[in-house]
Amino acid sequence: MSDVIIIGGGPAGSTLGCYLSQAGISNIILEKAFHPRPHVGESMVTASTRVFQEIGFLEVMEREGFVKKYGATWHAPSNRGKFAIAFGEFPQEGIEQDYTYHVDRSQFDLLLLKHAESFGSKVIQGVVVKRVLMDENGRATGVRAAIDDVEFDMHAKLVVDASGRDTLLGRQLRIKKKDPIFNQYAVHAWYKGLDRGDDESKDHIHIYFLPVERGWVWQIPITEEITSVGVVVDKQVFKELFTDMDAYFQKMTETNDNLVHTMRHARRINEYKTEGDYSYSMDSFVGDGYLMVGDAARFVDPIFSSGVSIALYSAKFAADRIKKAFDTDDFSAEMFQPYEEKLRGGANVWYEFIRLYYKLLPLFTHFIQSPKHRLQVLQLLQGEVFDRQEVPVLDAMRKYIEAVEKTEGHFFKAHLSDISIDPVPETGVA
Ligand SMILES: Cc1cc2nc3c(=O)[nH]c(=O)nc-3n(C[C@H](O)[C@H](O)[C@H](O)COP(=O)(O)OP(=O)(O)OC[C@H]3O[C@@H](n4cnc5c(N)ncnc54)[C@H](O)[C@@H]3O)c2cc1C
Structure with missing residues (x-):
């Protein structure tokens, strides 16, 4: 025994x-x-x-x-805009490496x-x-x-x-308990022939924003040749847009200009897989x-x-x-x-960050490019989440959102989503 x-x-x-x-x-x-x-x-x-x-x-x-992951790159849906972070920008206590892995x-x-x-x-x-x-x-x-x-x-x-x-x-x-806000649906497969570029972001995770409710695509290098690509959207959006898997996947990946470029010679090498109902506590x-x-x-x-x-x-x-x-x-x-x-506590820090992120997408872009907030956001993205006191950037994001909500004619106002960002209770279901 x-x-x-x-x-x-x-x-x-x-x-x-x-x-x-x-x-x-x-x-x-x-x-x-x-x-x-x-x-x-x-x-x-x-x-x-x-x-x-x-x-x-x-x-x-x-x-x-395993492929070494030095950072992350995000891509706007149009105009081919993108921005990146490198893990090495912020040293982590007890960790020598400035990279992690894709596996x-x-x-x-x-x-x-x-x-x-x-x-x-x-x-x-x-x-x-x-x-x-x-x-x-x-x-x-x-x-x-x-x-x-x-x-x-x-x-x-x-x-x-x-x-x-x-x-x-x-x-x-x-x-x-099912999450009251998130009901995402993911479809993913492995591809060969993706053009990952040849700059320092080649082996980053790439996240492409899609112009639909909470929609995004991941690009994760698995080997030199194989790349994992996954389309994530709100389940309701999936239901509305789905006809067959190939058509759906193509339709979604065509909505981001940079992704169209990256995938222009891509060829799927395994079956599509799907994941749903995955936010809960x-x-x-x-x-x-x-x-x-x-x-x-x-x-x-x-x-x-x-x-x-x-x-x-x-x-x-x-x-x-x-x-x-x-x-x-x-x-x-x-x-x-x-x-x-x-x-x-740790999961709730991620959860709060994720809700603030979806609440006002341009805020994330803004914070990651701001000298004042960049390193704190990076610290979060590295996974240092188990002490809420150590992540004051969440309060700064909150304040910024409140200001956008209150200010008539604010530049970001049209981008506010209806997600609740009420503080997460200490115990019980977040
Ligand atoms: C769409 C999507 C994308 C994701 N992307 C990422 C990502 O990029 N990075 C990341 O870090 N995480 C990601 N995740 C999350 C990640 O998959 C999980 O958080 C992680 O695998 C959790 O590990 P685990 O050991 O808790 O569970 P699992 O990895 O699921 O392991 C559970 C194991 O238990 C076994 N098992 C289940 N039931 C039984 C049973 N009754 N008896 C015996 N064995 C059983 C299963 O076979 C399995 O091997 C993603 C998840 C989703 C849904």
């Missing part, structure tokens, strides 16, 4: 396995798929490096030769899972966890799992849900004998490539409290509450 059962061997589950093994806590990772398996979420932020260092994974990232997730997730195994996690693939077992007081005691159709129970002192957007435990407990992330990490707890719109970084940090913060729980033999919800607060 292991001390901890981890449901899911994605970035959150594997990273948690590494931290727990480092602390001498035995753990078993139950993964329903057989890795390598494809996954969306291919571009990282630099804060991830800190976690890679701590779990000894940075050498693996370097050895595998083929099937490869990255496999390597991380193997890394966890090499550290001591017991990994079983092809096991579907059906549900978390609870005693009469609602305390988690183990899981009911299945290999093919054969079901069996496993028990442990602690169960961690790292099942990603499957949100196994959140659904079981009926505590999953659980009412709580912890309980007696259990906690949730990564997407299993909370997911915010991926416009700033925050997901993997949140998954890694959630594992780091969860491991801290789990160590304390084993030291004191206390596996109560109260023990894990500080973890929830920390993770919720």
Whole structure:
């Protein structure tokens, strides 16, 4: 019997396995798929490096030769305007590298899972966890799992849900709340023949704004030749514009001049994939004998490539409290509450930033080009989000929006969207 059962061997589950093994806590990772398996979420932020260092994974990232990501570039829908940031402009504490990575997730997730195994996690693939077992007081005691159709129970002192957007435990407990604002829909595929240019932004993530509600396209280099392209719009827009996939994809990518240029010789090399209903939060992330990490707890719109970084940090913060729980033999919800607060705080900073961004798109462009605000915005884009005090730029953005709302004839007024930017509550669903 292991001390901890981890449901899911994605970035959150594997990273948690590494931290727990480092602390001498035995753990078993139950993964329903057989890795390598494809996954969306291919571009990282630099804060991830800190976690890679701590779990000894940075050498693996370097050895595998993933594409190095030095920054990000945004493209206006028309007039071929664009602007960029480079991560190296703002040094990050404890991080030497001025780049992060773009990854083929099937490869990255496999390597991380193997890394966890090499550290001591017991990994079983092809096991579907059906549900978390609870005693009469609602305390988690183990899981009911299945290999093919054969079901069996496993028990442990602690169960961690790292099942990603499957949100196994959140659904079981009926505590999953759909985001009241965001209902995005993404269609994506890999391409060859994209013209990524030859300047320093060649290996940046490129974000192309589309002239539709919350519409944008990602361009992420996966290898020298392969580029991931994804179209994201509000689901309602998708429903209105969709006829067939090729026509839809072409129609959307034709609405940004720079993207038309970039994709003029592009040829799709795999099937389209779609992702929907992906913004939500659980009412709580912890309980007696259990906690949730990564997407299993909370997911915010991926416009700033925050997901993997949140998954890694959630594992780091969860491991801290789990160590304390084993030291004191206390596996109560109260023990894990500080973890929830920390993770919720970080996710809420991203969430606030994302809402302010969508509230007034030109504001982001303006701030990133302003000498006064540029570095603070960059700090956010690097993923340094776990201390709200350290990101005063959010208040500055808020004030600016208020001024635009109040000022008759303001230049940006026509660009205001109807998104609510009310402060995010400290706990509960944001
Ligand atoms: C459109 C879109 C674009 C995105 N772009 C980015 C990006 O550019 N950068 C970024 O950082 N993030 C991005 N993300 C987010 C990113 O995909 C996730 O945040 C990240 O994968 C979370 O890791 P995780 O380990 O929590 O979950 P996952 O990576 O989903 O891993 C969960 C694992 O659990 C397994 N599992 C599920 N259910 C069970 C079960 N019942 N039993 C056993 N195993 C189970 C799954 O097979 C899977 O391997 C994007 C997301 C979307 C929707």
